[in-house]
Amino acid sequence: MEKDTSFLFSGITFNRKKFAPDFARFQEKEADCATDEPALFENADPESEHVAMVRTDKKRKATSDPVEGFSVFKSSKSKKAKDQMEETNEDKLLLGKKEYHRQLERDALFRKKHNIHVSGSNIPSPLQSFTELKLRHNCKSYLLRNLGELGFKELTPIQRQAIPVLLSGRECFACAPTGSGKTFAFVCPILMKLERASKDGIRAVILCPTHELAAQTTRECKKLVKGKKFYIKLMTKQLTKSADFSQQPCDILISTPYRVHYAVRKRKLDLSKVEYLVLDEADKLFELGLVKQVDAVVKACSNPSILRSLFSATLPDTVEELARTIMHDAVRIIIGRKNSASETIKQKLVFVGSEEGKLLALRQSFAESLNPPVLIFVQNKERAKELYNELRYDDIRADVIHADLPEMQRENAVDNFRSGKTWVLVATDVIARGMDFKGVNCVINYDFPESMAAYVHRIGRSGRAGRSGEAITLYTEADVPYLRNIANVMAASGCEVPAWIMALAKKKWRKYRPHREAISNKPQD
Numbered sequence: 001m002e003k004d005t006s007f008l009f010s011g012i013t014f015n016r017k018k019f020a021p022d023f024a025r026f027q028e029k030e031a032d033c034a035t036d037e038p039a040l041f042e043n044a045d046p047e048s049e050h051v052a053m054v055r056t057d058k059k060r061k062a063t064s065d066p067v068e069g070f071s072v073f074k075s076s077k078s079k080k081a082k083d084q085m086e087e088t089n090e091d092k093l094l095l096g097k098k099e100y101h102r103q104l105e106r107d108a109l110f111r112k113k114h115n116i117h118v119s120g121s122n123i124p125s126p127l128q129s130f131t132e133l134k135l136r137h138n139c140k141s142y143l144l145r146n147l148g149e150l151g152f153k154e155l156t157p158i159q160r161q162a163i164p165v166l167l168s169g170r171e172c173f174a175c176a177p178t179g180s181g182k183t184f185a186f187v188c189p190i191l192m193k194l195e196r197a198s199k200d201g202i203r204a205v206i207l208c209p210t211h212e213l214a215a216q217t218t219r220e221c222k223k224l225v226k227g228k229k230f231y232i233k234l235m236t237k238q239l240t241k242s243a244d245f246s247q248q249p250c251d252i253l254i255s256t257p258y259r260v261h262y263a264v265r266k267r268k269l270d271l272s273k274v275e276y277l278v279l280d281e282a283d284k285l286f287e288l289g290l291v292k293q294v295d296a297v298v299k300a301c302s303n304p305s306i307l308r309s310l311f312s313a314t315l316p317d318t319v320e321e322l323a324r325t326i327m328h329d330a331v332r333i334i335i336g337r338k339n340s341a342s343e344t345i346k347q348k349l350v351f352v353g354s355e356e357g358k359l360l361a362l363r364q365s366f367a368e369s370l371n372p373p374v375l376i377f378v379q380n381k382e383r384a385k386e387l388y389n390e391l392r393y394d395d396i397r398a399d400v401i402h403a404d405l406p407e408m409q410r411e412n413a414v415d416n417f418r419s420g421k422t423w424v425l426v427a428t429d430v431i432a433r434g435m436d437f438k439g440v441n442c443v444i445n446y447d448f449p450e451s452m453a454a455y456v457h458r459i460g461r462s463g464r465a466g467r468s469g470e471a472i473t474l475y476t477e478a479d480v481p482y483l484r485n486i487a488n489v490m491a492a493s494g495c496e497v498p499a500w501i502m503a504l505a506k507k508k509w510r511k512y513r514p515h516r517e518a519i520s521n522k523p524q525d
């Protein structure tokens with residue numbers, strides 16, 4: 001204790017000799033407390049030792065301080081004894097404070113090492129390992145076992161930080177590169193908090209911008225709960241129209257905003273008990289076409305203690321501002337540089353002159369080397385159909401996916417591409433976000449993307465979970481003014497960009513998709 005902190009204590013010193021027996025008992029108790037925890041942490045990796053220390057300290061503060069102080073000194077009425085007790089408590093407080101600051105330093109170093117940037121108050125320490133998830137947060141063995149089966153050995157940076165934040169009951173908005181494991185970062189805390197299946201109404205809702213992504217997230221969730229009873233439901237078209245959720249148990253509902261909103265409007269869905277709401281690909285959900293439905297769903301989730309979280313690989317400032325209006329005391333988590341592409345993707349720009357040049361370049365590149373699976377993005381469904389019609393008669397197994405196809409056909413297209421039956425998938429942006437095709441070797445932007453976010457998400461279908469990938473963007477004369485926008489993303493993720501492109505003037509993205517000549521190898525009149 002600093003002697004000059006209070007005049008009441010000035011001049012009083014602690015006579016350790018005189019109170020030696022009491023002091024010894026006090027220290028004994030402290031030692032007892034300290035030995036409570038290490039047994040728990042014996043399997044934890046050495047880096048996580050500090051967690052044990054902090055927990056021990058917290059525990060001491062919460063339980064042993066007043067109790068020990070009281071039991072040791074309660075029979076003594078002497079002023080000196082009281083002073084001694086207070087002084088010791090002050091010492092311990094100071095020690096606790098010091099340890100707290102040391103912990104903050106350790107957290108900062110750890111975050112730096114993993115490129116984790118956070119803002120907000122009292123942010124929980126990042127997780128060092130799965131062992132810590134078990135010991136610090138009591139993660140159940142079924143979940144750890146399933147993670148093991150999925151081959152998850154180490155947590156990814158977004159998981160290290162977002163999981164403890166959500167588990168501590170804080171809301172968050174997070175931006176982390178494509179393929180960096182955001183899905184598990186929000187599903188894991190939900191599963192841990194819900195603990196077991198219940199028939200008391202929907203407890204968690206995950207909103208995704210497309211049905212394909214909702215279906216994928218449902219599948220991933222089910223893999224994580226293997227061997228444990230949980231009601232995880234994907235909102236299909238059929239369910240939207242026919243379901244009465246008051247009759248069906250559902251712990252986690254995964255859907256597009258449109259379908260949940262529809263069911264809420266028809267009074268078939270009660271979201272008033274929802275405890276967790278996740279907006280995946282949040283920036284997409286806040287775009288004009290979806291924001292009204294999202295807003296309606298957010299309102300329908302009327303439980304005052306709801307925890308909301310937002311995740312995406314791209315999070316524009318406008319979305320952050322909007323997020324702040326619906327969130328309370330949220331933690332902001334950014335992994336690496338905001339809105340940047342994954343560093344494991346080799347990005348290239350290829351000049352093709354005109355629209356005609358694109359098909360020639362594509363055929364030539366396939367003739368030289370086709371390393372499937374390859375994903376080709378075009379700007380709309382008409383062009384998807386056209387390009388598919390061109391490729392289907394070539395000697396490659398191609399398929400197409402766009403919003404005009406029935407749900408079943410879209411699901412088949414995704415499944416066939418996943419299983420390797422299809423080598424080349426021609427797609428619109430309908431599968432540009434979130435879809436996890438692990439082994440995509442190459443993404444080709446046949447049509448220049450219409451925004452930085454579209455570029456980052458499209459190319460992010462390759463190079464996932466630390467694997468390498470390639471992204472080729474074809475450009476025509478008409479696309480040249482917008483090259484610089486992509487060049488910036490390329491340079492930020494460490495790819496080489498020709499100096500002349502970096503020297504181009506910055507230009508705002510086009511508001512509308514440009515008109516492009518039809519894709520055909522027949523000569524145009």
Ligand SMILES: Nc1ncnc2c1ncn2[C@@H]1O[C@H](COP(=O)(O)OP(=O)(O)OP(=O)(O)O)[C@@H](O)[C@H]1O
Binds near residue numbers: 156179434438464
């Ligand atoms: N800790 C981990 N260890 C190994 N693999 C992981 C881990 N976490 C997630 N993965 C795998 O990484 C892949 C990408 O994860 P996920 O789809 O969650 O990425 P994402 O960050 O949501 O990407 P996107 O921004 O494109 O939606 C998945 O195949 C997933 O199973």
